[in-house]
Amino acid sequence: MISLNMKTDRLIGILSILLQSKKTTAPELAELFEVSRRTINRDIEDLCKAGIPIMTVQGSGGGISIMDGYRMDRTLLSSRDMRMILAGLRSLDSISGSNYYSLLMEKLEVGSSRFISGRDCILIDLSSWNKSSLAPKIEIIQNAIENRQLVSFDYYSPNGESRRLVEPYYLIFRWSSWYLYAWCCDRKDFRLFKLNRMLKVNETSQKYEYRNVVQPDLSDEKIFPKGIKVKALFDEDVNWRLIEEFGPESFTKTENGKLLFTADYSDIDSICAWFMTFGDKVEVLEPEEVKKRIVQISENTLKLYKR
Numbered sequence: 001m002i003s004l005n006m007k008t009d010r011l012i013g014i015l016s017i018l019l020q021s022k023k024t025t026a027p028e029l030a031e032l033f034e035v036s037r038r039t040i041n042r043d044i045e046d047l048c049k050a051g052i053p054i055m056t057v058q059g060s061g062g063g064i065s066i067m068d069g070y071r072m073d074r075t076l077l078s079s080r081d082m083r084m085i086l087a088g089l090r091s092l093d094s095i096s097g098s099n100y101y102s103l104l105m106e107k108l109e110v111g112s113s114r115f116i117s118g119r120d121c122i123l124i125d126l127s128s129w130n131k132s133s134l135a136p137k138i139e140i141i142q143n144a145i146e147n148r149q150l151v152s153f154d155y156y157s158p159n160g161e162s163r164r165l166v167e168p169y170y171l172i173f174r175w176s177s178w179y180l181y182a183w184c185c186d187r188k189d190f191r192l193f194k195l196n197r198m199l200k201v202n203e204t205s206q207k208y209e210y211r212n213v214v215q216p217d218l219s220d221e222k223i224f225p226k227g228i229k230v231k232a233l234f235d236e237d238v239n240w241r242l243i244e245e246f247g248p249e250s251f252t253k254t255e256n257g258k259l260l261f262t263a264d265y266s267d268i269d270s271i272c273a274w275f276m277t278f279g280d281k282v283e284v285l286e287p288e289e290v291k292k293r294i295v296q297i298s299e300n301t302l303k304l305y306k307r
Helices: 006-020 026-033 037-049 079-093 100-111 131-147 236-246 268-276 288-306
Strands: 054-057 063-066 149-157 160-174 177-184 189-194 198-207 228-234 251-253 259-265 282-286
Touching: 006 026, 006 037, 006 063, 026 037, 037 054, 131 149, 131 160, 131 177, 131 198, 160 189, 228 236, 228 268, 236 251, 236 259, 259 268, 268 288, 282 288
Parallel strands: none
Antiparallel strands: 054 063, 149 160, 149 198, 160 177, 177 189, 228 259, 228 282, 251 259
16 A cells, blocks of 8 residues: 655655754755745654654754764664665656656655665556556645545446545555545545546545544455355466466366366456456356356357347
């Protein structure tokens, strides 16, 4: 799960600089991160509330620093930690509609040249085929979360099309897709919306009061409750797909070379559609309802093309 928040990124950057520098000043940080001195002062207060012992000294020769006894413990942000932070920022830049994260990486790398050793070993690209339409949505939602403003959009789901008005709380990357976790004003409950199914996304002028919301439970069991036990025989030459999508423990090899596949699934429509992508390389054994549904779909498809 990934939650985008420019303020969090800035706090990480400030903390990194304080850990590596003897002393800095609010004007220097404001210029570096391109924000106001008032914003930097609020960031310093937030770091203090988080338990970081930061000292501020006014007047000539003063500045902002971390207490000496604390800065000796460099394990808070080790060289490996910094590389992971930079890898994370680089991954966010792959879907960003701006160069904000690239600039932040440059600022961190310049201040961390003596602290970061070794070459990049992790490259993450979070973009998708829909990057051109995805990046603007992410930027709009991110701004709405920071400004505490409602978001409206058209949503397309298996249940049909609807217009939604929501309180946005988290942008989430999960199951190879981007989602918005928000309070739906119509349903009066928290919902998870897939960004690729959202059109006409707008940040409204309506403010909302922040709810005391915990991070959503995104476990597979919670989002995709499994209640359908399926069993099927696959041809051996599609083993790579079973391994990729369900893992090697999902099937066993039979005496005649077929692959006996067993799994728990969440809904019949999805599993039928998945089985049919294998064409004649799979024979469904159980349950009977899935077999009947596949036969019905196949017959309807045959009629369509015969016509």
